[in-house]
Amino acid sequence: MQLFKKMTTSLLVASLSLSSPVMATSYSELPDIGTVAAGTLSVEKEIEYGNAYMRMLRGSQPIVTDPLLSEYISSLGATLVANANDVKTPFEFILIRNRDINAFAFFGGHVALHTGLFLHAQSESELASVVAHEIAHLTQRHLARAMEEQARQTPLTMAALVGSLMLAIAAPQAGIAAAQATTAASIQSRINYTRSNEKEADRVGIETLSRSGFDVNAMPRFFTRLSDQYRFASKPPQFLLTHPMPDARITDSRERAQQYPQKTVPYSPEYQLARSRVIARYAGIDASAALDGFNRDLKKASPAQAQSLNYGKALVYIDSRQFDKAGALLTPLYKAQPNNRFFLDAMTDLDVSQKHFDQALKRLNTALESQPNNPVLLLNRDYVLVKAEKYKQATSGLMQYTHRYPNDTNGWSLLQEAYDNQGIRHGALAAQGELYALQGRWHKAINNYTQASQLVDLGSLDQARYDARIDQLRVEEARYAALQR
Template sequence: MQKSVVLFKKSVKALRNVGFAIIGSALVVHSAHSISTGNNLPDIGTAGLSALTLEKERDVGDITMRQIRGSYPLLQDPALQEYLESVGYKLVTAGSTPVHPFTFFLIKDPNINAFAFFGGHVGVHTGLFMNADTEGQLASVLAHEIAHVNQRHLARRMESQMDMQAATIGATLGSILLTVLAPQAGIAALQTTLAASQQMSINFTRKNEAEADRIGMQTLVAAGFDPYAAPEFFGKLAAQYRFASKPPAFLLTHPVPETRVADAQLRAQQFPRKAYPQNIDYQFAKARIEARYSGRSSKAVIQRLEQQIARKEYINKDAALYGLALAQFDDNDAKAALETITPLAKKYPRNLFLVDSLTDINMKLKQPEKAEERLKGFYGYMPDNQVIALNYANILIEQEKSEEAIEILKLYRQSRPDDLLAIQLIGDAYSQIGNTGQQYSAKADGYALMAQYEQAIAMLERALRATPVKDNIEVVKLEAKVRQYRNELARLKTL
């Protein structure tokens, strides 16, 4: 789907400039990683509870996620998001009972990194896909981050430091969240804040990393992924950046000494080696990121992929062809893209990556009827799927069938209220039919999702002025939303 979120676009700033504005005044807690004793799992039912309740942890995670939406280049790509969630939730359901509902999101950043923070949020840089050779390697990193969340390492670390003065604890939370999200800046801030306890912090991190490695491996195997993928990926990173003066962000927060690689290898050896088939969805996801989000020009991508295909230097030919089709489309050659992707669509008729790309191609070639017919068929049995629902709504809007699109998006937002792309689309649909009040209301929802509540309230006030008084039900709903966002703004000061 070729559509980016622009209604609420805000320039990307370093997290220290964003400042986690809510942290300085509202959050007087500490975080990051904690102690694991022996081989038994810690009592996570009580661990960290005296420092941070589960409810408070979710509140902190929710607000942090809102700050990230307004400050980081989140990737609004339904096909990639759907794939990431499919892997993430497969791991979540295979592991121990989660302490939080999980949220997975992508950041457009070529650096190798993945991170987890309060409330079950897991972020993944596109650079991780570009450097992981297999789906198992990607899954091994996600399993590790899921273990951090389920073991409540951030909350447990806070508990270990409860003897710190409140002011220092508050400053430390900001520094540690910054370290998770922007390691170079965060480590500098953390060193300033915790100069006296720096060694203790390092020790807690090492112990938690070992615990997350162990539990992550168990989850990886339970979900049906290759256990040897973990030591393979760790070993690859260790060898690739052994002498680098500036290691990737992932290695700043997840150091990989030789002992860690060896431990991962020993854990994997408890399981028999066997062949794991390639997942074409992972290969398509990797190809999509390399073709569209690597920073290379579409012409450069086309040249490289054509050479690889001619010389048979690809890992997976179908994935190479898919990447080529995307690059051709991005180079404004939709006819060539259609010719390249058509055999793949026949081979994988229900693959969502191909459905998404074919929709873009049909639109570019002025063939919206073909895309609408295809998407209508899929929507009949998977209405909640983000690739199908968002593409279908977008096609309908392009054909000025906004009333139908609004119904689809209303239903979709019941299960995915935090989808910024859906909010933009429904705003576009309301604008097309001249419903200015609901258009402003949608913009308000977008601002709220980035913790910009004052802007959200201003938009709702505009929505109220644009809504006829006789439309009493909508007026009441808008007034209720104004009260909600004012309460949310006040709540930031009470966490």
Template sequence: MKKTFSIWLFCLSLCVTASLSAVAQDATYSNKNALPEIGVVASDAISLDKEMIVGDAVMRQMRGQSPVIADPVLDEYLQDLGNRLVIHAENAKFPFEFFWVDNDAINAFAFFGGHIGVHTGLMRRAKTESELASVLAHEISHVTQRHIARKMQAQKRSSPLAIASLIGGVLIAMANPEAGIAAMQAGSAASAQLQIDYTRTNEQEADRIGISMLARAGFDVTAAASFFSTMAEEYRMVSKPPARLLTHPLTETRIADARARAADYPARYLRPSVQFELAKARIMARYSFEPDYAVDYFNAALEKNAYKLKVAAQYGLALAYMRAEENEKAKEIVINQLLSQDPSNLFYLDAATDIYIALGEPLKAVELLQPHVSLNPRNQVLALNQANALISASQYEQAIDLLRDFLLVNKDYQIAYQLMTEAYQKAKQFSQMHQSKAEVYALYGAYTRAVDELQYAYNFAGEDHLEKQRIRARIKQFRDQEERLERL
């Protein structure tokens, strides 16, 4: 398995984000059916516009310095699941962005601007899609109720940027503990105010609203209590609980409250979700397990019929074979078995593309994907896999055209810019290559390096005055973005 990061460091980030709250009085919860406190009352602490700016800045910092996963298939699944919940949320003021963090701890977290991260470890332990959805609904509720802003308003001390600095520092600590500690020390004035003990009010509010959201979205409302019970049982005898339990205290009362709230809704029994089981298998095969262990694990599951859905175990085994560079075995499973059963499945199409490229047959991947891309050219899984296959087949201009179209509506997708950079480089279009590389740096918040790349691009532009004008304008935009953050 992949190495996990410091539980203590990461638990602080959840105190700053998902669990920020004022000191609670038990009497507040004498009526479980009381209407939630709507978070817009905290608008004088930080405006929605500023919240989105700070959230964007922290997200850029995370991309550059923490183990955020860039995986179109998993991103597509998580964003779709999150959106199914958000449409049933009250007081959602901006689009939500859901993303994965490569960390085996059981955890999820939310911060400014509708950003919600989920650890791969949480997905690995979730037994059903409703359990995963229950965690997302809880975190969405933290955002819609603006718990961070309400904490700031109650204290009237910490500036948005001070809290953003602390959040960023703790998130960095997942990938680089020493750097994270230094960043947190720089924001110590804010960190001194953020205590683990002050979580009850916001946690119960998020539980209540989240379970209601879960019911409206058509999920099993008993999943919240069942996942609470799973975590409590797994870590009952452990001296160092996971971050999720440290920052989201899991008492018997809280589990009982979740069960009582679920009893207010009709029982709902759902079949296992194919997409959930495939996503879980992908996380286990690609991120949680070492290649050899993954092969043994999924082979054993298939031999003993120890799976919820056979196709998920087959898919996991195929991915494990790919990581072990046994691509012919993977091809037999994915292309000859899984795709024949479900030819439009994005998980299978993604794996088939990688297999064909690994076997030196990228044009077969292009041919396989083309009818699907024609129907949905801006789907991230289809477009990015097709672009990758076209680049591998030395069809650079076609890849560039496809990526340009994709980026018109997905302007912050780093893999697209990375593929674009590769295509321009191999096509020897160096001015465009440096411009694309600048966009990658900007997504990491590295504006100085982005400007450097644009200056290289300017030098390669030659006598193309229109191109030079566009480059100068982009340089100004990057510098303006830096200044806007400073003005916060």
């Protein structure tokens, strides 16, 4: 949906249902250097800080809210988390629109990936290797352990360390490495501790990759290519600055990978479709350059690869309003795979752009018969209803959607638009208030709900609901403020 392409300061992320980590034979003897860090920070407190961090991130970073890409990275992340050890929190995976190659992790199971990773990872296993590395930082509780190390080396109290950490949130691209710069401990000890964390995250990540069915050699292969490409660069990518990559580390990861059973991993059409979508819409590449790249790759592509490349070309054509060219590419893709959500979403964009609303709704309702609770399809349907000016029907669907996915800003934005177009001011204010709350803008959220309460009948159910939400928001505001002290 083109709506979501523009909403880059919000977040679409679904809570992942975590199964118990799968136990497998370990091919690596990992040193037990402590994953508990109980004296530093409880897991519950980490989750609180993670939630606060996410609100700050939503208001400060160009988060990609694209439902298809969010679904893809959440599914990839869930597969890896299900096969990781020492999982103590839910995990959330988000995508940030940034061509720089980077990824970072933070308290509470939050993992962020830059769109630039899709431009450089040549396979799903290579992208998975980066995600597995970041998951390992969290399961090994490297951030809490770094704070514990700093507390031993400096006279600062834990409260001061946590305060410094919250300030570091303003520059999240530094990731876990940012915590190393918050005290006056010696530079060398900080470098050594960071490298120790990175090496351990590589080892644990490779084991997670193996258990999850990915190519374990993808990690050293991806790291080697990055290191070689930027070895003499005056300004290396952020990933290499925050994830130190000396030759010894690359060699260690290569040797570690060779200890695992070698397997041939099937081609992933989902990854290639996601990659084409990033190139077409989130890589900051103009239409002509994107088309040139797709056409160049098509000359040497297999039939499976051609599918994702033609999909990417179709998206470029839709966004540049060349609808006939887009339809010529998309129609055979959709007919061959009518339940493929990448193709369904693109066909929806094409239909909405040409005001073929009934055709789009018929296609989506058919897909929803077999996938009734899929958030991508539900959002597409409600998006079409809003654009078709069927606001009452859209509102009914979006009320259910936002109840099920309260952290999805796409649902609240569509609901606000539907209410505005019906002249229901109090509903629009409340929906916008939820968007403010998701960014930690508590004063604005409370103000919106106060106005909404004043607009409805005294003693009505709506007023009771709005007043109850005001009370909840004030509690959240106080908790949030306490974390920053």
